[in-house]
Amino acid sequence: MLRYVVSRLGLSVVMVLLATLVIFLIANTVPGDPVLMQLGDLAASNPATVAEFRHHWGLDLPLWHRYWIFLDGMLHGDFGESLVSRRPVLRDIADYAPATVELASIAFVLSLAVGLPLGILAAVRRDSWIDHLARAVSLIGVSAPTFWLAFVVLAIFYGWLDIAPGPGRLDPVSFPPTPITGLLLIDTAWLGDWDTFRDAAAHLVLPSIVLAGSTLGLITRTTRAAMLEALSQDYVRVARAKGLRGRAVVTGHALPNAMLPVVTLGGLAYANLLAGAVMTETVFSWPGLGRYTFTSAVAVDFPAIMAITTIVAIVFVAVNFLVDLSYALLDPRVLKR
Amino acid sequence: MPAPADRPPAAPILSVRDLRTWFLTDAGPVRAVDGVSFDVHPGETLGIVGESGSGKSVCAKSIMRLLDAPARIVGGAIHFRGRDLARLDEEAIRAVRGREIAMVFQDPMTSLNPVLRIARQLVEAMTAHGRFTPAAARTRAIDLLRRMGVAAPERAVGSYPHQYSGGMRQRVMLAMGFSNEPALLIADEPTTALDVTIQAQILDLLRGLNRDMGTAVILISHDLGVIANVCSRVLVMYAGEVVEEGAPEDLLTDPRHPYTWALLHAAPRIDAEAEDRRLVTIEGQPPDPRTWPEGCRFRARCPFAVDKCAEHPQLLPAGEGRATRCWVTQAGGALHTPARPAPLPAVPRPEAAPGPLLQVTGLQKHFVLPNDGYFGQPRVLRAVDDVDLTVSRGETVGLVGESGCGKSTLARLVTRLHQPTAGRIVFDGTDIGSATQAQIRPLRRRMQMIFQDPYASLNPRDRVGEILAGPLRLHGIVDGEAAARQRVAELLDLVGLPVQSARRFPHEFSGGQRQRISIARALSVGPDFVVADEPVSALDVNIQAQIINLMVDLQERLGLTYLFIAHDLAVVRHVCDRIVVLYLGRVMEVGRAADLFARPQHPYTRTLISAAPVPDPRIERTRRHVPMLGEPPSPLNPPSGCRFRTRCPIAEARCAAEVPPLQDIGGGQFAACHFPGKF
Numbered sequence A: 001m002l003r004y005v006v007s008r009l010g011l012s013v014v015m016v017l018l019a020t021l022v023i024f025l026i027a028n029t030v031p032g033d034p035v036l037m038q039l040g041d042l043a044a045s046n047p048a049t050v051a052e053f054r055h056h057w058g059l060d061l062p063l064w065h066r067y068w069i070f071l072d073g074m075l076h077g078d079f080g081e082s083l084v085s086r087r088p089v090l091r092d093i094a095d096y097a098p099a100t101v102e103l104a105s106i107a108f109v110l111s112l113a114v115g116l117p118l119g120i121l122a123a124v125r126r127d128s129w130i131d132h133l134a135r136a137v138s139l140i141g142v143s144a145p146t147f148w149l150a151f152v153v154l155a156i157f158y159g160w161l162d163i164a165p166g167p168g169r170l171d172p173v174s175f176p177p178t179p180i181t182g183l184l185l186i187d188t189a190w191l192g193d194w195d196t197f198r199d200a201a202a203h204l205v206l207p208s209i210v211l212a213g214s215t216l217g218l219i220t221r222t223t224r225a226a227m228l229e230a231l232s233q234d235y236v237r238v239a240r241a242k243g244l245r246g247r248a249v250v251t252g253h254a255l256p257n258a259m260l261p262v263v264t265l266g267g268l269a270y271a272n273l274l275a276g277a278v279m280t281e282t283v284f285s286w287p288g289l290g291r292y293t294f295t296s297a298v299a300v301d302f303p304a305i306m307a308i309t310t311i312v313a314i315v316f317v318a319v320n321f322l323v324d325l326s327y328a329l330l331d332p333r334v335l336k337r
Numbered sequence B: 001m002p003a004p005a006d007r008p009p010a011a012p013i014l015s016v017r018d019l020r021t022w023f024l025t026d027a028g029p030v031r032a033v034d035g036v037s038f039d040v041h042p043g044e045t046l047g048i049v050g051e052s053g054s055g056k057s058v059c060a061k062s063i064m065r066l067l068d069a070p071a072r073i074v075g076g077a078i079h080f081r082g083r084d085l086a087r088l089d090e091e092a093i094r095a096v097r098g099r100e101i102a103m104v105f106q107d108p109m110t111s112l113n114p115v116l117r118i119a120r121q122l123v124e125a126m127t128a129h130g131r132f133t134p135a136a137a138r139t140r141a142i143d144l145l146r147r148m149g150v151a152a153p154e155r156a157v158g159s160y161p162h163q164y165s166g167g168m169r170q171r172v173m174l175a176m177g178f179s180n181e182p183a184l185l186i187a188d189e190p191t192t193a194l195d196v197t198i199q200a201q202i203l204d205l206l207r208g209l210n211r212d213m214g215t216a217v218i219l220i221s222h223d224l225g226v227i228a229n230v231c232s233r234v235l236v237m238y239a240g241e242v243v244e245e246g247a248p249e250d251l252l253t254d255p256r257h258p259y260t261w262a263l264l265h266a267a268p269r270i271d272a273e274a275e276d277r278r279l280v281t282i283e284g285q286p287p288d289p290r291t292w293p294e295g296c297r298f299r300a301r302c303p304f305a306v307d308k309c310a311e312h313p314q315l316l317p318a319g320e321g322r323a324t325r326c327w328v329t330q331a332g333g334a335l336h337t338p339a340r341p342a343p344l345p346a347v348p349r350p351e352a353a354p355g356p357l358l359q360v361t362g363l364q365k366h367f368v369l370p371n372d373g374y375f376g377q378p379r380v381l382r383a384v385d386d387v388d389l390t391v392s393r394g395e396t397v398g399l400v401g402e403s404g405c406g407k408s409t410l411a412r413l414v415t416r417l418h419q420p421t422a423g424r425i426v427f428d429g430t431d432i433g434s435a436t437q438a439q440i441r442p443l444r445r446r447m448q449m450i451f452q453d454p455y456a457s458l459n460p461r462d463r464v465g466e467i468l469a470g471p472l473r474l475h476g477i478v479d480g481e482a483a484a485r486q487r488v489a490e491l492l493d494l495v496g497l498p499v500q501s502a503r504r505f506p507h508e509f510s511g512g513q514r515q516r517i518s519i520a521r522a523l524s525v526g527p528d529f530v531v532a533d534e535p536v537s538a539l540d541v542n543i544q545a546q547i548i549n550l551m552v553d554l555q556e557r558l559g560l561t562y563l564f565i566a567h568d569l570a571v572v573r574h575v576c577d578r579i580v581v582l583y584l585g586r587v588m589e590v591g592r593a594a595d596l597f598a599r600p601q602h603p604y605t606r607t608l609i610s611a612a613p614v615p616d617p618r619i620e621r622t623r624r625h626v627p628m629l630g631e632p633p634s635p636l637n638p639p640s641g642c643r644f645r646t647r648c649p650i651a652e653a654r655c656a657a658e659v660p661p662l663q664d665i666g667g668g669q670f671a672a673c674h675f676p677g678k679f
């Protein structure tokens, strides 16, 4: 087991390094001149200003040198300064990340809590109403465009029915708690500020449902398919031939096997939620990483973009590593080949 | 509770009456089991034989009520200890499953849940019926595994299934089956997926358990030898019904139904010298279970059919303790000894020049297995280790041995699909052992392979005509489309398929027909050497006989040379001139087929032959069975000296120290043993 963990860990480090190289190369070869974007036409027409700007941001160094600086900084937790906010990028990210982590985690738990049972029941009661429901859920979840879904739920539940709070993490009249973790639910609960807790929770409902949509669809679909596959295996027939109850056959025999593909998908889906909530965050004015990514991209804010992509890459690799580990725990064949 | 011998047989514990299990599909009912009746008495061993699709498994699953939709019991009754199993509700049948009737399935590799420990899988079988506490069940699981011959059962219960071989897993399945002391055990092809040596061990075990525990057994098999070996009564199924019933002594020596008769004659025998390599086959295929024919369901293929056969016959007594569903034998008619099929019209056979076509010396193939992770030594698997082999022109050489002994690797080496690690392969005077693929290409035309699974080796998206024409074009054998079509038609005719087959896809053919297609493809380029890797292993006996006949005919007509791999010793004995016995990558013995079977010199050959069952209980009883100990060791870590020594009944100290050379015994027989012929 230890050997497996260490070798997977080594592989993860290599993958992160490769990812940073790719990110760096892409970021430094995309069209869009940051000088123009930042200085504006007038200042950009003055060669001295431009040269000074390029020098200040190290844009005049050779490519490999700049990569080295980037790597070195990264190892020290320094991703440089944002071209827009003129603050260390990592500080910006630290401000924005909690909102996203909170939203993504709630959305993920939501899609697991609904998707797993739904997928399992759909497979066990194949072609019943619950199977049709599961198929509808996964079809809608996977195919409905997120921004459309976001607008629709916002229009219905906030604009029309007025039973949900509006965009943002809190009502304008609520006082945000002093950040401890930056996750509002945890911070307010810790401080015992239940009014703000309720407000934060209410604000999470709509965006997390919207964000959960496609993940829920994927998890339902994968769980259903994996369960159908597992239920058709010989060992399930053997389990029935032993005289086990239907429940014991499903949960004790089919489910542990069906979980293998679901774990892989779930890990990737969670990483995706952390990385890709641009649409939802924009519509719900959610001050999270998605929004930050979006504004940085529009402004061609290189340090910010690279920091975000690097962190996303690390998140993906880390999740992958965790998936590998849970695989080894779930499936004894992984360790001994 | 076995009945005392002096009392009349007790009432049956299981009575199946007119059972009908259909698959209610959208395209109409598939009448898989259609009017089956039989009894099982306490402690009895009942065998069920029949070809694939005859309804054996559906019948067994109906008794256990393990049918999946769209299968449904649409008629009949299954009386078991005063209940009708066909009509029990789910909770009541659950109490029967595993407790009163247990079942063991065909494939031990997939029958155990891969992510659960063996202990858990055994224990839950006992605790599910509330007869044992988990702790007591665990103790009992260990005892049962020991009884089943699993080494170190205390450790085995803590293991996962993938750590065990197929044979060991089947022992675990048997332990599970017997764990609640059921009154009846149903075993559906329990040894089909196993090697003949392991099969013999499992059948021994099954016999012993039946004797000691008094559990009645229903043994389903397509192998008459297996049935003869274990059962006291046999049912023969055909097209969803029982067509003959009786004691194996009677039924297998003097069949009273033409189908049983055909099965018996289609199977080659390990104990009989064949004067002709062609086997007796029956034409055609079983009828479509959607529309059983009126009258006798065997009529279209029956060589004995009379006018009366247009009426459906009943299963009626035909002598002491036996019954048959045939008008002719019910009226006392006899089933004559079959006429051999006439050989194909003689075509002037290309005179084969004598001398070896293939000569292999010191051949080795080592596979380097990646070690898990990035550390540690890579492991080396010596799949083929120092093998010498000669194949003369026009000869058929058989390759036998347990699974994993390197048969397929050797086949791929001589056709240079694998690159040898060391050694010479001389094909018709050219050393191809170290030649590059480009140098071998011109020779590819002359050596072709046929594989076990014809479906996997035929591209499902290509029409048969395209499959056959492909190699012709590749090797530039024909000019233009018309010539290619002409040649494809000839090839189809050669392997006995209608010319229209060229326009169809592989999935539209049966297993036997697909094997004909892959033979046609191999022959399309006009090879003189054909390597056949288990070409008949996936086929029913009748189809197997048809393919063997085809291969024999083609050899005569085209002067082919065969390297023939099979795990069925009877088949190998039947079709081969000479036989090479492999064990863990080494040659153990070589000899003419008749000599090798009559006077095996190597202990391994001897045990291998004695493990193969003969479909005649009288002969079975007189044969001396030499138990094959244990299972083959891992080829990653073979024993020192003689590789067979860990299982050899006469091994001595010298065997561990010295590798026995392949020595000449005389008469063209060679054995790699320090004490040849002593066993």
Ligand SMILES: Nc1ncnc2c1ncn2[C@@H]1O[C@H](COP(=O)(O)OP(=O)(O)OP(=O)(O)O)[C@@H](O)[C@H]1O
Binding pocket: B023, B025, B030, B032, B033, B050, B051, B052, B053, B054, B055, B056, B057, B058, B059, B070, B222, B289
């Ligand atoms: N899921 C299914 N849908 C429709 N027909 C089926 C299905 N499964 C089996 N059958 C049909 O039921 C018949 C009997 O099948 P069964 O598996 O009992 O045969 P068998 O005698 O056990 O054969 P084998 O030797 O291959 O195990 C066959 O005609 C088969 O095609």
Ligand code: SF4
Binding pocket: B257, B258, B259, B296, B297, B298, B299, B300, B302, B303, B304, B305, B306, B308, B309, B313, B325, B326, B327, B328, B329
């Ligand atoms: S009843 Fe007729 S067709 Fe059927 S097996 Fe007997 S002889 Fe053949």
Ligand code: SF4
Binding pocket: B602, B603, B604, B642, B643, B644, B645, B646, B648, B649, B650, B651, B652, B655, B660, B672, B673, B674, B675, B676
């Ligand atoms: S050499 Fe020894 S161990 Fe090997 S087969 Fe002969 S007697 Fe047995």
Ligand SMILES: [Mg+2]
Binding pocket: B056, B057, B058, B188, B189
């Ligand atoms: Mg079957």
